[in-house]
Amino acid sequence: MxxxxxxxxxxxxxxxxxxxxxxxxxxxxxxxxxxxxxxxxxxxxxxxxxxxxxxxxxxxxxxxxxxxxxxxxxxxxxxxxxxxxxxxxxxxxxxxxxxxxxxxxxxxxxxxxxxxxxxxxxxxxxxxxxxxxxxxxxxxxxxxxxxxxxxxxxxxxxxxxxxxxxxxxxxxxxDVDGVFSADPRIVPTARKLDRISYDEMLEMAASGAKVLVLRCVEYARRYDVPVHVRSSFSTRTGTLVTNEALVTNEEGEQMEQPIIAGVAHDRSEAKITVVGVPDVPGKAARIFEVVAGAGVNIDMIVQNVSAASTGLTDISFTLPATDGAHATSALTEHQPDIGFTALQYDDTIGKLSLIGAGMRSHPGVSARLFSALSEANINIEMISTSEIRISVVTRADSLDDAVRAVHTAFELDSTEDQAVVYGGTGR
Amino acid sequence: MxxxxxxxxxxxxxxxxxxxxxxxxxxxxxxxxxxxxxxxxxxxxxxxxxxxxxxxxxxxxxxxxxxxxxxxxxxxxxxxxxxxxxxxxxxxxxxxxxxxxxxxxxxxxxxxxxxxxxxxxxxxxxxxxxxxxxxxxxxxxxxxxxxxxxxxxxxxxxxxxxxxxxxxxxxxxxDVDGVFSADPRIVPTARKLDRISYDEMLEMAASGAKVLVLRCVEYARRYDVPVHVRSSFSTRTGTLVTNEALVTNEEGEQMEQPIIAGVAHDRSEAKITVVGVPDVPGKAARIFEVVAGAGVNIDMIVQNVSAASTGLTDISFTLPATDGAHATSALTEHQPDIGFTALQYDDTIGKLSLIGAGMRSHPGVSARLFSALSEANINIEMISTSEIRISVVTRADSLDDAVRAVHTAFELDSTEDQAVVYGGTGR
CATH class of the missing domain: 3.40.1160.10 (Acetylglutamate kinase-like)
Known part of the structure; x- marks a missing residue:
C-alpha cells in the first residue's frame, strides 16, 4: 500500500x-x-x-x-x-x-x-x-x-x-503519454522516455518542453519527490522523473545513463541586437542593468568582436518575445547614456536544446550536434551551454528541420510502431 | 455621513x-x-x-x-x-x-x-x-x-x-420598486408602500410575497435594522421596513397606521384531506405527528363536524405542494394505526392573505373581506387568522379575481399614474 x-x-x-x-x-x-x-x-x-x-x-x-x-x-x-x-x-x-x-x-x-x-x-x-x-x-x-x-x-x-x-x-x-525525446508533433519518431533525471527534466522545462513547469521540477528535486508523468486517457506507464542515482532497470540495477535524454525546442523567444556599442568596459553591464531594471529576464548573450577601425561592437541577447516591447522601450530611453547606434528586434528565431546528463562524461557531443545541423544546411546564430545542455539559436523556419536532424543524428528515433504509442490502446 | x-x-x-x-x-x-x-x-x-x-x-x-x-x-x-x-x-x-x-x-x-x-x-x-x-x-x-x-x-x-x-x-x-400592496402582475393598480412595519412584512413574506424572505425580516426585527427595499434600476425611494413605532410622516410625526398594508397571495400550497377519521380523542394529533415526523410543515387546518351517524370526520390541512408526495406516503404508511378511510390530494388551491397592523384596533375587517369575496362569487374553503392577518383558501383559478376584489374593497388601489411607478423614470 x-x-x-x-x-x-x-x-x-x-x-x-x-x-x-x-x-x-x-x-x-x-x-x-x-x-x-x-x-x-x-x-x-x-x-x-x-x-x-x-x-x-x-x-x-x-x-x-x-x-x-x-x-x-x-x-x-x-x-x-x-x-x-x-x-x-x-x-x-x-x-x-x-x-x-x-x-x-x-x-x-x-x-x-x-x-x-x-x-x-x-x-x-x-x-x-x-x-x-x-x-x-x-x-x-x-x-x-x-x-x-x-x-x-x-x-x-x-x-x-x-x-x-x-x-x-x-x-x-x-494529455500525453509522458516526457518524449522531442515534441512528437515535430518528430513523429520521438520516443517516450521511461525515466529522466531531475536535472535533465529541469533543462528540458527551461528549454521549452511544456510537459512540466520549471518550478515544479525544482521543487521535486529539492525534496526528492518521484514524479510520474502519465496520460489520463490510458493506463500505460509514463515517464518517471527521479534522482539520477535512482535511474535503475527493472531488476533494480543502476543503468548506464543514456548520453542524451532529448531535444527541446522553443519558439517563444526573440532576439535584440544593440548595434554600435562603444567597446569600453562597463557598457555591456549597463545594457543588462537597464534590461534587468525593466524586469526582463534574458537568456543567451553574444558579443561580436569589435571592429578595430571604429571601436564599436554589437551585443545580441535573447529574451521572451512577450517582453520585447518592454525591453526595447527601456533601452531606447537609455540610448543617450549607453551611447549605442541602433536597436534591431528579431522575433523570427527558434531555439533548439540538446539535453543529457551523459554529456558530462562523453566529449564530442557538441561536435556531433554542429555537424548534424551543418549537414542539414541550418545556420547557427547563437550558442549557449550548461553542464548537461547545448542550446543553439536558428531561424524560426528552420527549427523543425533542425530538431528532426539532431534527433536522428543522436539516434533517438524510436523503432517502435508509433501507432501503439499514440493510438490510445494499452500495451 | x-x-x-x-x-x-x-x-x-x-x-x-x-x-x-x-x-x-x-x-x-x-x-x-x-x-x-x-x-x-x-x-x-x-x-x-x-x-x-x-x-x-x-x-x-x-x-x-x-x-x-x-x-x-x-x-x-x-x-x-x-x-x-x-x-x-x-x-x-x-x-x-x-x-x-x-x-x-x-x-x-x-x-x-x-x-x-x-x-x-x-x-x-x-x-x-x-x-x-x-x-x-x-x-x-x-x-x-x-x-x-x-x-x-x-x-x-x-x-x-x-x-x-x-x-x-x-x-x-x-428588480422592483419596493413592497407593493399586492403583486402588480395581478393587480395593476397596486400601490408601492412607503413604509411597512416588521410585523406586517413578516406576515407578507410568510403569506407568499416574494420581495424579502422570512428569516431576513425576522433578523431585521430582532436587531431593529431599518431595511430599505428599492430598485437597482432607478434612484427613486423604495419601501422602508421598520419598527412600527417609527412609522412617521415626513415631518417626523408618528402617523396613524393604515388599517391594511396589503394583500398577499400564494399558489405554492396544496391541500390534503384525510377522509373518514374516527372522531375520538388523539386521532388528529396522531395525523399531525406523522406529518411532522416526515419533516413537513403544515399551514392551515380545518376539521369538519363529524356525522353523528358514522362517528367519522374529515380533517383537511394545507402544506407546501413540494412536500405533497412525501406527506401522503407517510400518511398511507400509517393508515392502519390512524384508521382513516381515504386520502384526497388537491394542488389546485390558492391562498389569499390580507395583512395590516391596524386590524388590531379595527373590528369588521373580516366581515368586509368575506363580503367582498362573496360579491365576487368566490367560495372560501378554509380560513385562518393571526393578530394582523386573515388568510383564506380559494380555488386556484379564482385567486387572481379574489386578490383584485379584496384590493379594491379595502381601497388599496392607487390613483396615481402607474406609468410613473413602473416606467423607470425618477420622481
Missing amino acids: ALIVQKYGGSSVADAASIKRVAKRVAEAKRAGHDVVVVVSAMGDTTDELIDLANQVTPLPPQREMDILLTAGERISMSLLAMAIHNLGVDAKSFTGQQAGVITDESYGKARIIDVSPSRIKDTVARGEVAIVAGFQGVNPTTNDVTTLGRGGSDTTAVALAAALKADVCEIYT | ALIVQKYGGSSVADAASIKRVAKRVAEAKRAGHDVVVVVSAMGDTTDELIDLANQVTPLPPQREMDILLTAGERISMSLLAMAIHNLGVDAKSFTGQQAGVITDESYGKARIIDVSPSRIKDTVARGEVAIVAGFQGVNPTTNDVTTLGRGGSDTTAVALAAALKADVCEIYT
Whole structure:
C-alpha cells in the first residue's frame, strides 16, 4: 500500500463526463489499497473565461481580486470531483489551498509556496477517505487572503503536497503519454522516455518542453519527490522523473545513463541586437542593468568582436518575445547614456536544446550536434551551454528541420510502431 | 455621513455591464460621503448552472461539497464588483463570508447565522475603502468548512452584517420598486408602500410575497435594522421596513397606521384531506405527528363536524405542494394505526392573505373581506387568522379575481399614474 498524490489538469476535468472518468480512476487506486490525495486544476477553459470576465470589467484588475476570482475555478472542479468519487461509493472530501495548508508569500498572481502544513489532509487520509485539493492556490498568512501560484501552479501544488505528506509518488496526469525525446508533433519518431533525471527534466522545462513547469521540477528535486508523468486517457506507464542515482532497470540495477535524454525546442523567444556599442568596459553591464531594471529576464548573450577601425561592437541577447516591447522601450530611453547606434528586434528565431546528463562524461557531443545541423544546411546564430545542455539559436523556419536532424543524428528515433504509442490502446 | 449596507441580487450583477452599473452606484454613495459595505449574490443564473453541473455528476451530491461548489458563485461576483469599483477610482476589497466573520451552524445548505464578527470589514471601512462581502455564505467554525444559508440567504447576510456593524440602513436592491400592496402582475393598480412595519412584512413574506424572505425580516426585527427595499434600476425611494413605532410622516410625526398594508397571495400550497377519521380523542394529533415526523410543515387546518351517524370526520390541512408526495406516503404508511378511510390530494388551491397592523384596533375587517369575496362569487374553503392577518383558501383559478376584489374593497388601489411607478423614470 502506497500513498499516492495524483494531479489532474484542466483538460482531464473539462466537463461532467471527464470528471466522472477521473473519479473512476481515483476510486480504482483507492480500491487497490492505496491512500490517495488528488490535486485538481480548474475545469477546461474556466480560468481563461474568468480572466475574460475581469477584462470586461476593468483593463487593470487589482491582483488581490484577480486571485480571489481565479480560485473560484478549482473550487468548482474540486467539489464536483469529490461528489463524483462519493457517487462511486468512496468517501471523498475537497479542500481549498488554504484548508490544505498551502502557505505562500504575498505575491498575488505568482505566489511561491513557503510552507505546506497538510494536517486536515493527513486526517482525511487517516480516516480512509480520499482528499481532493485545489491546485494553483494557497493563502498568504499575513492577511489571510488567497493567492495563486501562476502558470503550472497545480503541478507545483501536487509536488509540494507530495513532499509534505512524504508520498511514495506524485502522479501528474496529462494529455500525453509522458516526457518524449522531442515534441512528437515535430518528430513523429520521438520516443517516450521511461525515466529522466531531475536535472535533465529541469533543462528540458527551461528549454521549452511544456510537459512540466520549471518550478515544479525544482521543487521535486529539492525534496526528492518521484514524479510520474502519465496520460489520463490510458493506463500505460509514463515517464518517471527521479534522482539520477535512482535511474535503475527493472531488476533494480543502476543503468548506464543514456548520453542524451532529448531535444527541446522553443519558439517563444526573440532576439535584440544593440548595434554600435562603444567597446569600453562597463557598457555591456549597463545594457543588462537597464534590461534587468525593466524586469526582463534574458537568456543567451553574444558579443561580436569589435571592429578595430571604429571601436564599436554589437551585443545580441535573447529574451521572451512577450517582453520585447518592454525591453526595447527601456533601452531606447537609455540610448543617450549607453551611447549605442541602433536597436534591431528579431522575433523570427527558434531555439533548439540538446539535453543529457551523459554529456558530462562523453566529449564530442557538441561536435556531433554542429555537424548534424551543418549537414542539414541550418545556420547557427547563437550558442549557449550548461553542464548537461547545448542550446543553439536558428531561424524560426528552420527549427523543425533542425530538431528532426539532431534527433536522428543522436539516434533517438524510436523503432517502435508509433501507432501503439499514440493510438490510445494499452500495451 | 451614514454607514450603509447595500445588497445587490443576482439579476443586478448578471453580466459585466450590470456589474459596472452597480459599481457606479456604489461609488456614488461613497463619493456622497457615506461608508459603504456591499453584499452581493452570485451572477444571474450561476447558482442554477452549478447545481446543474452537480446533478450531471451525481444524483445525490454530499451537502458539504454542494456548499463548497455553490460558494464559488459569489466569489466570482464579489471580486469582479471590487475590480469594477476600483476601476472608478474608489478603493474596494472583497471578502468571503468566512473572511467577513459570518459564523453559522453546520446545517450545510440551510445554515443559520449564529454570530457575525466583521473585524476585517470594520478595518476596511475605517481605511476609507468599500468592503464587498459574499452573500449567502458563512463558515462552520467547528470544521472550518464553508456553509450556505439557503434561499434568500444574501438578504439575510446583508441584514446580519448591518446589525453587527450598527449600520444606519440596509438597502436591499432588487428588480422592483419596493413592497407593493399586492403583486402588480395581478393587480395593476397596486400601490408601492412607503413604509411597512416588521410585523406586517413578516406576515407578507410568510403569506407568499416574494420581495424579502422570512428569516431576513425576522433578523431585521430582532436587531431593529431599518431595511430599505428599492430598485437597482432607478434612484427613486423604495419601501422602508421598520419598527412600527417609527412609522412617521415626513415631518417626523408618528402617523396613524393604515388599517391594511396589503394583500398577499400564494399558489405554492396544496391541500390534503384525510377522509373518514374516527372522531375520538388523539386521532388528529396522531395525523399531525406523522406529518411532522416526515419533516413537513403544515399551514392551515380545518376539521369538519363529524356525522353523528358514522362517528367519522374529515380533517383537511394545507402544506407546501413540494412536500405533497412525501406527506401522503407517510400518511398511507400509517393508515392502519390512524384508521382513516381515504386520502384526497388537491394542488389546485390558492391562498389569499390580507395583512395590516391596524386590524388590531379595527373590528369588521373580516366581515368586509368575506363580503367582498362573496360579491365576487368566490367560495372560501378554509380560513385562518393571526393578530394582523386573515388568510383564506380559494380555488386556484379564482385567486387572481379574489386578490383584485379584496384590493379594491379595502381601497388599496392607487390613483396615481402607474406609468410613473413602473416606467423607470425618477420622481
